[in-house]
Amino acid sequence: MAKKNNRFAEEIDLTSFSWITAGSDAQHGKPGCGGCHPGGGGLEYDRDGFRYDQQLRQKPELAALPDGDYYRSKWDKTGVVEADCLICHLPGYFFKERVKNLELLNFQWAIVAGSGVGLVEGAVKNGEAPRVVYNRRFFNDDGRIVFNLEARPDSENCLFCHGPADMIKRGFSWNDHGNHDIHNARNIGCTACHPGNIEHQLAKGRENLSTVRDDLDNTMRTCKSCHEVGYMGAPKPVHRDVRPNHLEKIACEVCHIPELRRSSASGLDVSSGKVRLLPRPGANMVGDELTWLPEIRLGPDEKLYPVNSFKPNLFTNKSADGMYVPLFSKEIAQAYATVGSQFRQEGAAEPLISSRSEISAMLGALAASLRNNPRFERVFPCYHSNGAIFHLDGTGNLVSETDDSWTAEPNNFNISHNVSPTHMALGARGCVDCHAERAVIFSSWLAERSDGGAKASVPYRAGDNESSVYYLNLLHKYNAAKKYLIPLLFSAVFALVLFRESRSRSITIARSEAPQSGRMLFVVGLLLLVRNISFLLLTCTGIIFLFNKINIIQIFFASPESAAVLHWSGGLVFVASIAGCIVIHRRFFVNRKTEICHLGITGGPMLILTMALTGMVMIFRNTLAAEIIYVCSFIHTFAAFVLMAVYSAKIYHETTRRIYHHQQRGQ
Amino acid sequence: MNTAAIAHRCHAANVCQGVFRSLLALMVLCGWVAATATQVRAGSKTCGSFYLRDSNGDVINPLTGENSDRPFSTRKTCGACHDYDRITRGYHFQQGWDRISDAFNGEKPWELSDGMMGKH
Numbered sequence: 001m002a003k004k005n006n007r008f009a010e011e012i013d014l015t016s017f018s019w020i021t022a023g024s025d026a027q028h029g030k031p032g033c034g035g036c037h038p039g040g041g042g043l044e045y046d047r048d049g050f051r052y053d054q055q056l057r058q059k060p061e062l063a064a065l066p067d068g069d070y071y072r073s074k075w076d077k078t079g080v081v082e083a084d085c086l087i088c089h090l091p092g093y094f095f096k097e098r099v100k101n102l103e104l105l106n107f108q109w110a111i112v113a114g115s116g117v118g119l120v121e122g123a124v125k126n127g128e129a130p131r132v133v134y135n136r137r138f139f140n141d142d143g144r145i146v147f148n149l150e151a152r153p154d155s156e157n158c159l160f161c162h163g164p165a166d167m168i169k170r171g172f173s174w175n176d177h178g179n180h181d182i183h184n185a186r187n188i189g190c191t192a193c194h195p196g197n198i199e200h201q202l203a204k205g206r207e208n209l210s211t212v213r214d215d216l217d218n219t220m221r222t223c224k225s226c227h228e229v230g231y232m233g234a235p236k237p238v239h240r241d242v243r244p245n246h247l248e249k250i251a252c253e254v255c256h257i258p259e260l261r262r263s264s265a266s267g268l269d270v271s272s273g274k275v276r277l278l279p280r281p282g283a284n285m286v287g288d289e290l291t292w293l294p295e296i297r298l299g300p301d302e303k304l305y306p307v308n309s310f311k312p313n314l315f316t317n318k319s320a321d322g323m324y325v326p327l328f329s330k331e332i333a334q335a336y337a338t339v340g341s342q343f344r345q346e347g348a349a350e351p352l353i354s355s356r357s358e359i360s361a362m363l364g365a366l367a368a369s370l371r372n373n374p375r376f377e378r379v380f381p382c383y384h385s386n387g388a389i390f391h392l393d394g395t396g397n398l399v400s401e402t403d404d405s406w407t408a409e410p411n412n413f414n415i416s417h418n419v420s421p422t423h424m425a426l427g428a429r430g431c432v433d434c435h436a437e438r439a440v441i442f443s444s445w446l447a448e449r450s451d452g453g454a455k456a457s458v459p460y461r462a463g464d465n466e467s468s469v470y471y472l473n474l475l476h477k478y479n480a481a482k483k484y485l486i487p488l489l490f491s492a493v494f495a496l497v498l499f500r501e502s503r504s505r506s507i508t509i510a511r512s513e514a515p516q517s518g519r520m521l522f523v524v525g526l527l528l529l530v531r532n533i534s535f536l537l538l539t540c541t542g543i544i545f546l547f548n549k550i551n552i553i554q555i556f557f558a559s560p561e562s563a564a565v566l567h568w569s570g571g572l573v574f575v576a577s578i579a580g581c582i583v584i585h586r587r588f589f590v591n592r593k594t595e596i597c598h599l600g601i602t603g604g605p606m607l608i609l610t611m612a613l614t615g616m617v618m619i620f621r622n623t624l625a626a627e628i629i630y631v632c633s634f635i636h637t638f639a640a641f642v643l644m645a646v647y648s649a650k651i652y653h654e655t656t657r658r659i660y661h662h663q664q665r666g667q
Numbered sequence: 668m669n670t671a672a673i674a675h676r677c678h679a680a681n682v683c684q685g686v687f688r689s690l691l692a693l694m695v696l697c698g699w700v701a702a703t704a705t706q707v708r709a710g711s712k713t714c715g716s717f718y719l720r721d722s723n724g725d726v727i728n729p730l731t732g733e734n735s736d737r738p739f740s741t742r743k744t745c746g747a748c749h750d751y752d753r754i755t756r757g758y759h760f761q762q763g764w765d766r767i768s769d770a771f772n773g774e775k776p777w778e779l780s781d782g783m784m785g786k787h
Contacts, residue, residue: 001785003769019784033783039741040755042764042784079722082741083755089713108722109738117719118729120738131736134729143728144716151713200757212782213758326777406775 002068004047009066010375013328016042017052017073020081023275026096026103035099036161039111040083046070052080053108078124079108086115087160088153095160106130117145155189162190167287168277169413170308171264178289179261181418192232193221208307208412223252235422240550242427244560245629248622251305254296255426256419263290264413267311271352271362272340273333284348294415307412311386313351314407315362317370318380318391324405327366327381331373335365351385359383359390360398367392384408486546486641493645494652501653520588524581531577534570535647541567542640571615578608604646610639720744758782 001019002012014022020043024032037043046052047068052075056062062070081102086093098114104123106113109130113120117138122128139145159174166172173179183193196202201213203220226234239247263283269276283290294306315332316324339361343352353362366381373379383390384407388400426433541563544552550560557563614636621629719727720743721734729735742751756765763782771785772778779785 001779001787003779004767005769016784037762037783038759040751040760041762042767044755045764047764047767079738083751083760085741085745111741112738130738132738134727134735136729139728139730140716141730142716143718143726143730143733145719146716147714149713196757198753200754200759202757202759211786212761212763214781216758 002071004068006066006068006071008374009071010373012066012068012071013330015067015071015073016046016069017071017075017078020107021103021105024099024103026100029096029099030164031095031099031161032102034081034102034107035095036165037081038084038087039081043081043107044083045080053078074105074124077129078105081107081110084111084114086111086147086149088157089149089151090115090147091150091154091157092116093157093160115147117147152189152191155184155191158190166417167262168265169310170415170417171260171262171280171292172415172417173262173287174417176262179418180420182421183419185421188232193226195221205414205416207414223256237422238550238554241430241548242550243548244550244564245621249303251299251303253306253414253416253419254304256422257294257306257415257417258420258424258426259291259293260415260418261289261291263288263292264308265310266308266349267313267351269313269351270315270329270332271313271343272336273329273331275329276352278349278351281349295412297410297412306415308415310411310413312407312411313383313385315366316382316384316405316407317366317376318378318382319376320378324382324384324407325376327370331370332366335362335369338369339365353383354385356398359385360392360396363390363392363398364396482546489638489641490645490648493642494649497646497649498653501650520584524584527577527580527584531574531581534574534577537570538567538574538640539644541570542637546637568615568619571612575608575612604643607639607643607646611636611643614639714748717744717747720747 001014001016006012020034020037021032022034024030024035034043044051046055052069052073056070056073056076060076063073065071084098087095087098094114094116097116098110101107101110101113101120103125105125106120106123109120109132112118112132112134116135118132118134120130120132122130124130138147155174162172163174171179174181174184194203201216204213204216204218205220205222206217221231226232227237230236263280263286265277265286266280267278269278277286279286279288280290280292282292295309296304297307297309299305315327317327318324342361343358345352346354353359363381363383367379370376370379370381380391384403384405387403387408389403389405390398390400393399422428541557544563545567553560553563557566614632617624617632618629618636719739721727721737722740722743724740724743725734725737727734727737727739745751754760761782762784763780763786764784766782767780767785769779771780
């Protein structure tokens with residue numbers, strides 16, 4: 001949209017007047033910008049707060065000035081577009097009639113046509129003064145009208161605008177058996193999650209690209225706000241087979257919207273001066289039936305979210321100070337008119353110009369057409385496509401560079417609708433839904449585009465190769481071996497320690513060493529008891545964590561969070577009891593050969609120190625990078641199993657030795 | 668008939684009478700609710716019936732021909748009962764127009780607001 005104050009007409013792309021009909025195609029029911037704008041605001045008042053029609057009637061000269069609100073406008077004849085309450089509140093609203101009348105410049109009359117209470121005859125666009133013929137059937141005898149209004153808008157009304165727009169951005173559809181949504185199937189409407197208040201501020205989520213009223217972000221009902229408390233009978237998920245840390249790092253949508261079944265737009269092409277949406281590969285147009293997997297990207301809260309990664313192809317002019325200024329559609333169309341016949345459309349999902357010769361021809365045409373454009377002091381047209389900038393050098397040769405301009409910033413539209421039923425979510429069939437070489441979430445970087453299968457043909461499901469997701473998966477791939485490797489490790493250490501113990505003498509505490517410190521011996525005994533109890537607690541909770549037995553956690557500890565707190569609290573008590581033993585040893589049994597504080601194993605202090613350090617790091621897991629948590633967790637687990645194996649071997653050896661001695665004494 | 672039997676019969680009669688009265692009261696209540704509901708449906712479940720008004724606030728009455736060729740205005744029609752100005756401050760109506768400025772974004776001077784009106 002043009003600025004309010006412009007130096008000359010060339011600086012004006014769309015005024016607030018032409019914005020209303022921009023992009024409209026009433027023949028096919030496609031609304032322009034003003035079709036979906038419900039009226040009021042900028043469709044009623046100019047940027048100085050004057051009502052357009054009244055202001056232009058008083059100052060008709062405004063239409064000739066380069067004013068972003070009035071240039072070449074006909075507000076005095078079209079009237080303004082007042083807020084159309086009925087778009088949302090009248091079930092069965094005739095949205096196409098509204099679009100048609102806006103395109104005919106019957107701004108003031110569009111609401112009558114949309115409501116269906118009357119016919120509009122004539123069009124301002126044709127120089128006529130429209131008149132209304134009301135349908136008397138809707139009126140009572142006293143002349144009052146009866147509208148069957150809904151205080152809470154029907155979802156169908158929301159879809160007039162959010163249907164086509166979100167199909168483009170996200171492959172979203174509603175009331176669509178081919179692209180179903182479990183909430184839709186349960187007859188839950190839009191306003192259940194997006195309620196409004198008296199000021200008509202509708203509760204919203206957090207959209208990456210739409211920035212209007214970001215202060216109202218996250219005011220809507222989230223997955224948690226319904227499913228944690230069972231609002232409206234929402235089932236409370238248990239996630240028994242999902243590791244708790246996954247729920248911390250992965251948004252619900254990743255698993256519960258594993259795929260979409262209508263093609264979104266993967267980008268747009270403006271090479272002809274008109275916006276052409278590029279469907280996803282495999283579809284002929286946006287909205288076609290096509291199963292595709294959303295890309296996964298890190299959100300601002302460091303959680304993974306599914307997105308539609310949208311890549312526009314744009315034309316800009318690089319100014320002398322290095323700013324890439326987007327070209328107006330009319331400027332591109334002017335150049336296209338001179339060279340467009342050279343271009344051939346390759347495929348629906350491909351941009352119109354893609355070869356180097358085509359790009360050169362278009363940039364050359366732009367350079368010629370922009371030469372006399374007073375908008376630019378320096379003519380330097382650029383084409384931005386797929387992470388590269390193309391421009392012509394001084395000799396007319398095409399040069400390409402990596403695009404680091406604003407046009408290369410990621411355009412990731414959040415995907416949050418078309419939620420699958422639980423049995424279709426990722427993870428419903430176990431970890432292998434994601435953690436396997438041919439699983440959907442990580443298949444793409446392994447198979448890339450060469451696999452040929454429908455799912456594997458979708459690239460970069462897990463993000464780019466530099467992401468932590470990629471790195472973690474390299475380790476996670478071997479998770480399936482866990483159930484074999486851990487018993488193997490345990491058995492090996494157990495056998496080695498048992499072998500070593502069988503060849504050594506038993507350790508006994510000399511009774512004569514503590515005649516003056518009998519009271520302290522009692523304290524030591526107490527500390528050892530605490531140590532052993534906490535060790536038992538750590539062992540039990542640790543094993544439950546390792547094998548992800550969420551149902552056991554819930555039975556004994558209420559939630560994974562409380563179990564984790566108990567685990568690291570037990571760890572602190574364990575370390576403290578050992579530290580207490582050491583202090584007592586140094587203070588009361590100094591210079592005495594004593595084994596009272598001995599951990600019972602060689603290398604025990606090192607193992608416990610390792611576990612204590614990694615464990616303490618993981619207490620602050622919420623503030624750490626995924627890689628650090630994973631490495632610490634790996635070391636912690638490894639040390640824990642070695643320690644358990646050692647203790648088990650020693651206990652086993654000690655028990656059998658005592659039984660043996662007892663039997664010998666009996667004989 | 669002994670005193671206890673008489674007392675028992677009287678008690679049973681009182682209970683029957685009470686039940687009958689309760690049922691009667693319930694029927695009256697249901698009838699009133701039904702009648703009220705019918706009245707509401709004669710208008711509409713949200714706003715009842717009302718006059719359409721043009722942009723000058725004048726009544727449009729197609730049955731008498733009064734201003735019957737003029738489009739109705741929501742500002743005057745809906746605004747007769749609802750706070751139109753307050754409602755249209757909602758972001759669906761403003762779409763950034765309440766923040767639009769020629770100097771909105773110095774780095775991208777073509778962006779004039781954070782909403783659909785001005786951002787693109």
